[in-house]
Amino acid sequence: MDKFVIGICSIGSGVGQSVIDSCKLFKPGAVQTVGLGNTPSAFGATECDRSRLIPGYHDDGYIERLIEVAAEENITLLIPGHDDEAYVLAKNREKLGGHGIGVLAAPEALIAMCRDKYSYTAAFQEAAPFFVRSYTYQQLLDAGEDVFPLIRKPRSGYASKSISVIADRRDLTAIDDDGNHIYQEIAMPASDDELAVEYRSSLLRGENRQVSEISLQLIFDQSSTLQVCCATTNRLANGVPIEIFPLDPTPLNPFIEAFCRSMRRWGAFGPINVQGRMTDAGFKVFEINPRFTGITGLRAKLGFNEVEYVVMGLLMKQPCLRPHLSSKHAGVRQVASKKIDLPPSLRPVSDSGRCGGVSVAKRVLLSGSTGLLGGLLLDRLLSENDLEVYTVDRHRNERQGIRQAYCFEELLSGVADLRGIDVVLHGAFARPHHGSDDHFAATQTSMKFLQACLRVAPAKIIFVSSQSVYGNSKDVLSEASLLRPESSYAQAKVLVEDHIKSLSQMTRETRFTIMRLSSVMGPLDALVEQEAYSSMMSILADGGEVPARHLSRRISKIDYRDAVDALLHFTMRESQHGFFDIINIGPGSTPSLEEVLDAAVERLGASYRVMAANAEEVPDDLVISSAKAHQEYGWYPRHDMQSTIDSFRK
Known part of the structure; x- marks a missing residue:
C-alpha cells in the first residue's frame, strides 16, 4: 500500500x-x-x-x-x-x-457558525441552555446591573485572544465599541471548586484568571455520528493550557447528547472542540472550535490520538486503536529556560579582571572573514580593545590575533566551541554574480549556521543582507517597502531573512538585526572586477573611456569604508530596538549615473561615451533610504560620491 x-x-x-x-x-x-x-x-x-x-x-x-x-x-x-x-x-x-x-x-457553514460566538444559541438550539448568554454593546446599554461582570471578546476571535473583563457599567461606557466584540456572561466556577474564591477575587480586580476550564474534544464520523470523546480540566496561562488533567465526561453527557443533535443537523465531521466550565448551574459553554487544538498532541501522548483515529480509522479505514484518555496521567507544558545578559555591575569579577575564570571581554563571531568586507571588518575588530574575535569560514582563517578560527564543517558538526559568544555577524554568502546553485547552497548553509549559533543563545545576531531584495522601483525604498527579489541572489537573501524572522519569534534570548546593505563601491580588486560603477571608475582613473547608457538611472552605492563602518557600528552597539529589526544601510545621497560620470570626468580627467538605449527599456531606480539608521541608531555615512571617486585617483 x-x-x-x-x-x-x-x-x-x-x-x-x-x-x-x-x-x-x-x-x-x-x-x-x-x-x-x-x-x-x-x-x-x-x-x-x-x-x-x-x-x-x-x-x-x-x-x-x-x-x-x-x-x-x-x-x-x-x-x-x-x-x-x-x-x-x-x-x-x-x-x-x-x-x-x-x-x-468541518463544513464551511458549520465553521462559520462556530466562528460567530453570538450565534451559538440560535445555531445550536438543541443545546441552547448550556451556552453562556451573549450580548451586543447596544443590548447592554439597556440591560440591568445584574448582568455584570462580563467577558468582552472578539465576536470571531480564537485562542483566548483580546479578552477583557467588564466589571460594571462604568467599564462598559469607557469602551469605544467597534461592533466586532461581544459580551459574554461569565461562567463562574462551581462553589465546590477550590479556585472559585480566587477567581471571583480576580474578577473584582478586572482580571480573567482562566481557571478550571474544561476542554471537551468530540470526534464525528462521515455520518456526523459521535464516535469518541474525551474531556480534560485545563489550567491556562495567557490563554494557553499549561496543565491538562483527565476528566470523567459523564457529568457532561446531557450537553453532549443535545449538542450532537445540532452537529448531526450541521453535518459535522472530524474534531469539534468545546470549551466551558462547570458552574453551580451545570456545564456552561463559551467557545466552540471545529478543529484539532494546541493540546491535541498532548492528548495523544495520554492515549487519545484523535489525529490517527480520524486519518487512519475514519478516512483510510485501516485498523486503528480507539482513542482512550489515560486516567493515570496528566499533561504539562513547562515554561522555557532563558539566558539573559548580566549587567557589568552585577558580575562577580576577580582580581585578574576575569569573571569566574572567563574573560569578560565581548566575544564576536564573524563569518566571511576572508571575504572583501569581512576582511576589512576583521582588521577593525582586531584593533578594538576588550574584544575577542572568533571567525568561521569555508577554510580556517590563519590571521594573527583571532582568538579562535573555525571552518563551517566544524561549526555545523558541533565541534566548534561557541560558548560565551555575544555577537554573531553573518557576512558569508555567495556573491551576486555567482550562479543560482551557489546561492541555494549559501541559503542552506546560512540556515544551518544560524541554528547552530542559537544553541549558545548569543545576545545578538546580525545578518548582512542586500538592497537587491527590494528589486527596482520608482520609489525611494524604506524598510517597510514591499520586497520584489528579482535575482536568485536576492531571493536567497529573502529566504534567510524570513528564516531569521521566524527564529526571532521562537526565542527571546537573542536579538536579530538584518542589515540591507547598498551595493558596495570602491577601488578594490574584487569590486573592480565585479561591480559596474567600480569598474567604470577604474577605467576612467587609468585614462580610458567607458560606454554608458541609462544615464538617468539612480542606484544607491555605498563607499566600502562606510560599509565597514556600519558593520562595526552595529556589531559594537547594544541592541535596543526589540528582538527583530531591519535596517537599510546606504549612502547619504544617490546621484544619477550621469551625475556620477560627470563628477568622475571632472575629478579624474577622463571621458565617457553615451550609448543609445531604447527609452522603453530604461529600468527603474534602486534607491534606499537610510533614515532609520540615522535617526534610531546614530549611524551616518562619512563619504559621498565625490570622496569615493577621489579614492580611485589615489
Missing part, C-alpha cells in the same frame, strides 16, 4: 505542531507528512518528512499554489492548523476535491 501523504498547514502554529506531534505516534511508516507554511524555518517544518513554502492563506493565489504543491508532493489530505485557514480550505473544498485533495475540516 502506498503511504498516505498528509499536508499539515500552518506548520508554524501551535495546532500545526500539535498535529505533527500526534503523527509521530502513528504506526511507523503509516503516513508521510509534508509541512506547509509561508516561512522556510517554521519550527515544525524540520519535524515533517518534507516541507514546502506556500503563500499565506489570506494571500492571492493561495489555493492555486496549494493545489500545485499538493500535486508535486502527492498530498491527498490537508489538515488546517489555524481557524481562518480551516474556513478558507472548507470554502474551497469542492475545488480542492476536483484535484484529488481532501480537507480534514
Whole structure:
C-alpha cells in the first residue's frame, strides 16, 4: 500500500505542531507528512518528512499554489492548523476535491457558525441552555446591573485572544465599541471548586484568571455520528493550557447528547472542540472550535490520538486503536529556560579582571572573514580593545590575533566551541554574480549556521543582507517597502531573512538585526572586477573611456569604508530596538549615473561615451533610504560620491 501523504498547514502554529506531534505516534511508516507554511524555518517544518513554502492563506493565489504543491508532493489530505485557514480550505473544498485533495475540516457553514460566538444559541438550539448568554454593546446599554461582570471578546476571535473583563457599567461606557466584540456572561466556577474564591477575587480586580476550564474534544464520523470523546480540566496561562488533567465526561453527557443533535443537523465531521466550565448551574459553554487544538498532541501522548483515529480509522479505514484518555496521567507544558545578559555591575569579577575564570571581554563571531568586507571588518575588530574575535569560514582563517578560527564543517558538526559568544555577524554568502546553485547552497548553509549559533543563545545576531531584495522601483525604498527579489541572489537573501524572522519569534534570548546593505563601491580588486560603477571608475582613473547608457538611472552605492563602518557600528552597539529589526544601510545621497560620470570626468580627467538605449527599456531606480539608521541608531555615512571617486585617483 502506498503511504498516505498528509499536508499539515500552518506548520508554524501551535495546532500545526500539535498535529505533527500526534503523527509521530502513528504506526511507523503509516503516513508521510509534508509541512506547509509561508516561512522556510517554521519550527515544525524540520519535524515533517518534507516541507514546502506556500503563500499565506489570506494571500492571492493561495489555493492555486496549494493545489500545485499538493500535486508535486502527492498530498491527498490537508489538515488546517489555524481557524481562518480551516474556513478558507472548507470554502474551497469542492475545488480542492476536483484535484484529488481532501480537507480534514468541518463544513464551511458549520465553521462559520462556530466562528460567530453570538450565534451559538440560535445555531445550536438543541443545546441552547448550556451556552453562556451573549450580548451586543447596544443590548447592554439597556440591560440591568445584574448582568455584570462580563467577558468582552472578539465576536470571531480564537485562542483566548483580546479578552477583557467588564466589571460594571462604568467599564462598559469607557469602551469605544467597534461592533466586532461581544459580551459574554461569565461562567463562574462551581462553589465546590477550590479556585472559585480566587477567581471571583480576580474578577473584582478586572482580571480573567482562566481557571478550571474544561476542554471537551468530540470526534464525528462521515455520518456526523459521535464516535469518541474525551474531556480534560485545563489550567491556562495567557490563554494557553499549561496543565491538562483527565476528566470523567459523564457529568457532561446531557450537553453532549443535545449538542450532537445540532452537529448531526450541521453535518459535522472530524474534531469539534468545546470549551466551558462547570458552574453551580451545570456545564456552561463559551467557545466552540471545529478543529484539532494546541493540546491535541498532548492528548495523544495520554492515549487519545484523535489525529490517527480520524486519518487512519475514519478516512483510510485501516485498523486503528480507539482513542482512550489515560486516567493515570496528566499533561504539562513547562515554561522555557532563558539566558539573559548580566549587567557589568552585577558580575562577580576577580582580581585578574576575569569573571569566574572567563574573560569578560565581548566575544564576536564573524563569518566571511576572508571575504572583501569581512576582511576589512576583521582588521577593525582586531584593533578594538576588550574584544575577542572568533571567525568561521569555508577554510580556517590563519590571521594573527583571532582568538579562535573555525571552518563551517566544524561549526555545523558541533565541534566548534561557541560558548560565551555575544555577537554573531553573518557576512558569508555567495556573491551576486555567482550562479543560482551557489546561492541555494549559501541559503542552506546560512540556515544551518544560524541554528547552530542559537544553541549558545548569543545576545545578538546580525545578518548582512542586500538592497537587491527590494528589486527596482520608482520609489525611494524604506524598510517597510514591499520586497520584489528579482535575482536568485536576492531571493536567497529573502529566504534567510524570513528564516531569521521566524527564529526571532521562537526565542527571546537573542536579538536579530538584518542589515540591507547598498551595493558596495570602491577601488578594490574584487569590486573592480565585479561591480559596474567600480569598474567604470577604474577605467576612467587609468585614462580610458567607458560606454554608458541609462544615464538617468539612480542606484544607491555605498563607499566600502562606510560599509565597514556600519558593520562595526552595529556589531559594537547594544541592541535596543526589540528582538527583530531591519535596517537599510546606504549612502547619504544617490546621484544619477550621469551625475556620477560627470563628477568622475571632472575629478579624474577622463571621458565617457553615451550609448543609445531604447527609452522603453530604461529600468527603474534602486534607491534606499537610510533614515532609520540615522535617526534610531546614530549611524551616518562619512563619504559621498565625490570622496569615493577621489579614492580611485589615489
